[in-house]
Amino acid sequence: MKYHGPDTHAFPFACTVSYGRFAAQVWSQQQQDAFQRISAQYAMLANDK
Structure with missing residues (x-):
């Protein structure tokens, strides 16, 4: 979202x-x-087993 x-x-x-049960949020200028x-x-959350 902007x-x-x-x-x-x-x-x-x-x-x-x-x-x-986990969430991640990132912010950026671009x-x-x-x-x-x-x-x-998402890749880290989904593949961390």
């Missing part, structure tokens, strides 16, 4: 993912970077 608010120093892009980071987080 942040639309009054804080000019906030990261504009945030992604959240959950897997089982949309593609946020997608790559959340994909890596």
Whole structure:
């Protein structure tokens, strides 16, 4: 999701993912970077057995 608010120093892009009882959230200045980071987080959550 993209942040639309009054804080000019906030990261504009945030992604959240959950897997089982765990969740991860990442923030970034660039949309593609946020997608790559959340994909890596999901991979770690899904493959950690």
